[in-house]
Amino acid sequence: MSMEDYDFLFKIVLIGNAGVGKTCLVRRFTQGLFPPGQGATIGVDFMIKTVEINGEKVKIDHFGFEQDLTFLQRYLVADQHWRKDNGSILFYTGNEGDITWFCNNTGFMWDVAEELNAMLVFAEHRYYGESLPFGNKSYSDSKHLNYLTSEQALADFAKLIQHLKETIPGAQNAPVIAIGGSYGGMLAAWFRMKYPHMVVGALAASAPIWQFEDLVPCGIFYSIVTNDFKKSGPLCSESILNSWGAINRISSTVEGLKWLSSAFRLCSPLKTKQDVAVLKSWLSDMWVNLAMVNYPYKADFLQPLPAWPVQVVCKFLKNPKLSDKLLLQNVFQAANIYYNYTGAASCLNTSQSATRNLGLTGWYYQACTEMVMPMCTDGVNDMFEPRKWNFQEFSEECFKLWKVRPRPSWIVSVYGGKNIISHSNIVFSNGGLDPWSGGGVTRNITDSLIAIVIPEGAHHLDLRASNPGDPKSVLQARAMEVQYMKQWIEKSRHKL
Amino acid sequence: MSMEDYDFLFKIVLIGNAGVGKTCLVRRFTQGLFPPGQGATIGVDFMIKTVEINGEKVKIDHFGFEQDLTFLQRYLVADQHWRKDNGSILFYTGNEGDITWFCNNTGFMWDVAEELNAMLVFAEHRYYGESLPFGNKSYSDSKHLNYLTSEQALADFAKLIQHLKETIPGAQNAPVIAIGGSYGGMLAAWFRMKYPHMVVGALAASAPIWQFEDLVPCGIFYSIVTNDFKKSGPLCSESILNSWGAINRISSTVEGLKWLSSAFRLCSPLKTKQDVAVLKSWLSDMWVNLAMVNYPYKADFLQPLPAWPVQVVCKFLKNPKLSDKLLLQNVFQAANIYYNYTGAASCLNTSQSATRNLGLTGWYYQACTEMVMPMCTDGVNDMFEPRKWNFQEFSEECFKLWKVRPRPSWIVSVYGGKNIISHSNIVFSNGGLDPWSGGGVTRNITDSLIAIVIPEGAHHLDLRASNPGDPKSVLQARAMEVQYMKQWIEKSRHKL
Numbered sequence: 007m008s009m010e011d012y013d014f015l016f017k018i019v020l021i022g023n024a025g026v027g028k029t030c031l032v033r034r035f036t037q038g039l040f041p042p043g044q045g046a047t048i049g050v051d052f053m054i055k056t057v058e059i060n061g062e063k064v065k066i067d068h069f070g071f072e073q074d075l076t077f078l079q080r081y082l083v084a085d086q087h088w089r090k091d092n093g094s095i096l097f098y099t100g101n102e103g104d105i106t107w108f109c110n111n112t113g114f115m116w117d118v119a120e121e122l123n124a125m126l127v128f129a130e131h132r133y134y135g136e137s138l139p140f141g142n143k144s145y146s147d148s149k150h151l152n153y154l155t156s157e158q159a160l161a162d163f164a165k166l167i168q169h170l171k172e173t174i175p176g177a178q179n180a181p182v183i184a185i186g187g188s189y190g191g192m193l194a195a196w197f198r199m200k201y202p203h204m205v206v207g208a209l210a211a212s213a214p215i216w217q218f219e220d221l222v223p224c225g226i227f228y229s230i231v232t233n234d235f236k237k238s239g240p241l242c243s244e245s246i247l248n249s250w251g252a253i254n255r256i257s258s259t260v261e262g263l264k265w266l267s268s269a270f271r272l273c274s275p276l277k278t279k280q281d282v283a284v285l286k287s288w289l290s291d292m293w294v295n296l297a298m299v300n301y302p303y304k305a306d307f308l309q310p311l312p313a314w315p316v317q318v319v320c321k322f323l324k325n326p327k328l329s330d331k332l333l334l335q336n337v338f339q340a341a342n343i344y345y346n347y348t349g350a351a352s353c354l355n356t357s358q359s360a361t362r363n364l365g366l367t368g369w370y371y372q373a374c375t376e377m378v379m380p381m382c383t384d385g386v387n388d389m390f391e392p393r394k395w396n397f398q399e400f401s402e403e404c405f406k407l408w409k410v411r412p413r414p415s416w417i418v419s420v421y422g423g424k425n426i427i428s429h430s431n432i433v434f435s436n437g438g439l440d441p442w443s444g445g446g447v448t449r450n451i452t453d454s455l456i457a458i459v460i461p462e463g464a465h466h467l468d469l470r471a472s473n474p475g476d477p478k479s480v481l482q483a484r485a486m487e488v489q490y491m492k493q494w495i496e497k498s499r500h501k502l
Numbered sequence: 503m504s505m506e507d508y509d510f511l512f513k514i515v516l517i518g519n520a521g522v523g524k525t526c527l528v529r530r531f532t533q534g535l536f537p538p539g540q541g542a543t544i545g546v547d548f549m550i551k552t553v554e555i556n557g558e559k560v561k562i563d564h565f566g567f568e569q570d571l572t573f574l575q576r577y578l579v580a581d582q583h584w585r586k587d588n589g590s591i592l593f594y595t596g597n598e599g600d601i602t603w604f605c606n607n608t609g610f611m612w613d614v615a616e617e618l619n620a621m622l623v624f625a626e627h628r629y630y631g632e633s634l635p636f637g638n639k640s641y642s643d644s645k646h647l648n649y650l651t652s653e654q655a656l657a658d659f660a661k662l663i664q665h666l667k668e669t670i671p672g673a674q675n676a677p678v679i680a681i682g683g684s685y686g687g688m689l690a691a692w693f694r695m696k697y698p699h700m701v702v703g704a705l706a707a708s709a710p711i712w713q714f715e716d717l718v719p720c721g722i723f724y725s726i727v728t729n730d731f732k733k734s735g736p737l738c739s740e741s742i743l744n745s746w747g748a749i750n751r752i753s754s755t756v757e758g759l760k761w762l763s764s765a766f767r768l769c770s771p772l773k774t775k776q777d778v779a780v781l782k783s784w785l786s787d788m789w790v791n792l793a794m795v796n797y798p799y800k801a802d803f804l805q806p807l808p809a810w811p812v813q814v815v816c817k818f819l820k821n822p823k824l825s826d827k828l829l830l831q832n833v834f835q836a837a838n839i840y841y842n843y844t845g846a847a848s849c850l851n852t853s854q855s856a857t858r859n860l861g862l863t864g865w866y867y868q869a870c871t872e873m874v875m876p877m878c879t880d881g882v883n884d885m886f887e888p889r890k891w892n893f894q895e896f897s898e899e900c901f902k903l904w905k906v907r908p909r910p911s912w913i914v915s916v917y918g919g920k921n922i923i924s925h926s927n928i929v930f931s932n933g934g935l936d937p938w939s940g941g942g943v944t945r946n947i948t949d950s951l952i953a954i955v956i957p958e959g960a961h962h963l964d965l966r967a968s969n970p971g972d973p974k975s976v977l978q979a980r981a982m983e984v985q986y987m988k989q990w991i992e993k994s995r996h997k998l
Contacts, residue, residue: 068916069565071871071906072648152568164915200696202925203918375567410567419660420564422699427997428926429698501923 066139068161077139080130088125090176098128101190102369105130113471133368148409164201181498184208187466199429207431207494211466217379217445218417224382224395226444231297232388239320247389252330257282273353288356292344300464303475310347374404378414430454437463458483562635564657573635576626584621586672594624597686598865601626609967629864644905677994680704683962695925703927703990707962713875713941714913720878720891722940727793728884735816743885748826753778769849784852788840794961799971806843870900874910926950933959954979
């Protein structure tokens with residue numbers, strides 16, 4: 007398996023959360039253990055905490071008893087708008103990254119806190135940020151990684167909520183709502199499905215819960231990416247489609263490699279076929295990421311970018327029929343927007359990750375175990391070089407990397423796939439521009455499993471802080487989301 | 503901790519299934535692996551099978567990826583009344599014992615199969631019967647026992663159902679109903695809660711899902727036992743209450759020990775204080791078991807017994823004021839009914855288990871990990887010697903025995919405790935005479951979480967085969983259960 011394939015199979019890594027939110031001032035209020043009953047003091051802005059529950063720390067293995075090891079889970083609390091007598095708790099189900107980053111990029115929660123008298127809690131996902139079960143050995147081998155699963159993460163959330171309810175005055179009967187985006191959105195939805203006694207409802211933003219097995223066509227993700235480019239400029243996607251052939255032709259000579267390295271101002275000149283594969287993968291990532299963060303205003307999620315960045319790059323990509331060199335010079339202009347919008351870089355680095363805040367290694371492992379999301383391209387319904395989904399190859403690669411085998415049908419077995427009709431009180435929101443919407447729930451399933459589609463929205467635009475550049479559709483979506491949350495809260499109060 | 507305490511703490515072990523059903527002819531049709539797609543051939547009466555799913559065997563660890571070990575799970579299938587075009591599947595969620603025994607003691611399923619066009623499937627619980635993940639090493643230490651949990655068992659059931667649906671023609675869209683009694687009833691209810699995409703509903707018979715933490719008073723179990731004796735004969739429970747003091751007084755001398763050994767026709771004469779503790783525990787077990795299997799007709803569940811066995815033994819126990827020796831001679835008469843109804847035993851053995859078909863060792867381990875059911879007695883609201891619930895002591899004992907620590911709050915955290923309102927399509931049935939009804943759901947929670955109480959019923963009488971001696975209340979209960987099952991099936995067909 008080539009490096010190129012490797013990158014392709016892991017393209018699923020680019021599932022991150024977003025929304026340039028309120029600045030979360032990190033106050034390292036404490037990092038040690040709280041004595042039982044004293045873990046709930048709440049600071050200004052928010053507090054970083056680690057949790058000890060009922061005198062025990064969080065179990066590393068909720069589902070086995072051989073080892074009784076524990077670890078410190080970090081979570082953030084903001085209580086400026088919390089009301090003891092009549093408050094709610096908005097609980098962010100942390101995903102694959104440092105929780106402070108998600109906290110800073112989920113402005114929606116901060117914006118609605120006052121209206122819902124809500125305490126905000128951001129729970130860090132085990133194995134990410136500072137919640138490392140085995141410290142710096144957490145990633146050392148498959149033995150230490152064995153407890154990095156969605157089920158363990160959900161159990162952490164359940165135990166944390168129990169702890170908050172037991173220790174924060176007024177929290178015992180406060181309704182809790184799970185909120186998350188992307189993988190965090192899947193966790194929010196799954197948490198409501200598996201622990202409905204812990205949360206009265208869930209907002210699952212841009213959560214591709216159906217991007218598994220054959221629940222959706224494997225090509226849907228890349229075809230949505232392509233559509234974004236089609237809509238953002240005439241002949242833009244055709245230009246990108248043609249660029250792969252141009253790269254292949256030019257890179258076939260030593261001369262051409264030199265030219266490419268210079269045209270793309272690469273920090274390390276291209277030398278081998280594999281370097282070229284890395285370049286293509288780096289460009290491919292860029293197109294995907296641009297579609298994901300195609301926000302209507304200037305933002306800095308994966309990279310600092312202008313408003314509607316896909317339109318901006320498409321301005322360079324209007325003529326697919328240009329000569330190979332002219333076409334690729336235009337592609338470079340696009341890359342220079344994405345990877346160097348600030349203009350600070352003197353050269354571009356194809357090994358540079360555009361997702362510096364995400365825990366890539368952890369997500370690779372998750373993709374190699376539970377989170378097997380089949381992806382494919384055909385160059386017809388999308389603007390990428392054709393590549394089939396090859397599970398066997400993927401499985402071999404996973405085994406080489408981690409000594410584990412993916413279980414492609416497990417997520418559907420455990421979380422129900424498309425058969426989720428028995429659950430309730432989940433809002434699935436999706437952006438029409440977001441490639442992940444292809445694996446998302448975009449039609450109402452019942453009157454309490456609601457789909458909200460934001461046609462002008464990229465990856466969980468609704469979770470981002472309110473912005474003057476927001477399109478009307480996201481304002482409407484947020485208003486609906488608040489309405490549903492209020493309903494859930496109201497109903498839960500009647501049941502008490 | 504004395505042997506007596508040990509027994510007391512584990513009295514929870516006596517949670518078994520029942521119902522003298524149709525005889526299940528065991529045909530060892532195969533024990534090997536089925537090639538994928540060929541695991542579904544169905545034999546006469548029922549077949550014993552082991553399952554290989556999608557070319558993989560069942561994972562020993564559904565929740566971790568470090569080890570990719572598999573094992574053979576046994577299950578039984580009976581398809582005499584199955585209809586491919588319009589059938590349903592009744593899925594027995596096996597509990598702590600050999601599955602063939604449960605199959606033979608769940609006549610209700612056989613009785614309703616024709617009416618529901620149902621295929622019957624009895625799935626063996628991992629670590630019991632022949633479904634031993636590590637063969638004869640399965641119980642060797644805490645490392646090998648690490649995968650004996652309810653969550654793993656539920657995941658086994660999910661994977662097995664998926665396998666049946668994929669391999670049996672006509673099964674793909676057939677509605678599945680989970681059925682179980684006792685711990686198996688808890689599993690049936692929990693399975694519907696956690697995997698509602700796999701089963702359209704669940705019948706949880708005599709399932710004490712609330713016998714955890716402080717959800718019910720710890721004394722409720724023994725007070726129900728006591729009430730059964732109170733109702734079954736005048737001064738019966740008082741006689742039993744007084745018998746403990748009589749034993750204590752008489753056993754205080756060597757002479758007395760001799761007398762006791764002879765009066766109870768014990769195979770091994772009593773010598774030490776601990777032997778006396780074992781005797782008391784053995785008697786205490788007997789009273790509990792008699793209450794559990796207080797069926798209205800002759801039956802052979804835990805032991806061969808006459809109809810209404812509590813009434814039968816109470817005939818010997820009418821006068822609590824008798825001298826110690828006369829009182830204990832009467833207690834012996836009772837013991838001779840319970841432990842020697844057939845009259846075949848020449849002496850009685852206090853180490854004899856009344857639950858030969860149950861996997862006691864496995865259940866001990868489960869009680870020491872997840873299934874922590876607090877029990878206590880006070881000698882006032884019950885007829886037993888007072889004993890408080892002592893978690894610390896229990897935990898120490900578990901650690902000594904298994905090198906594991908119980909997690910007393912886990913079951914409530916993971917399955918919701920009393921907050922199960924969001925779930926649907928579960929019938930909880932309980933017998934008024936069954937001590938386990940104290941931890942059961944005996945009032946409707948919603949219009950689809952239904953409680954059925956059978957006042958004259960002992961431990962899951964409703965799951966037993968129809969019998970001329972059945973009281974009207976169990977006939978009504980079974981009729982209601984069938985009605986609900988038909989509703990679930992009907993509704994699921996409309997959704998397709």
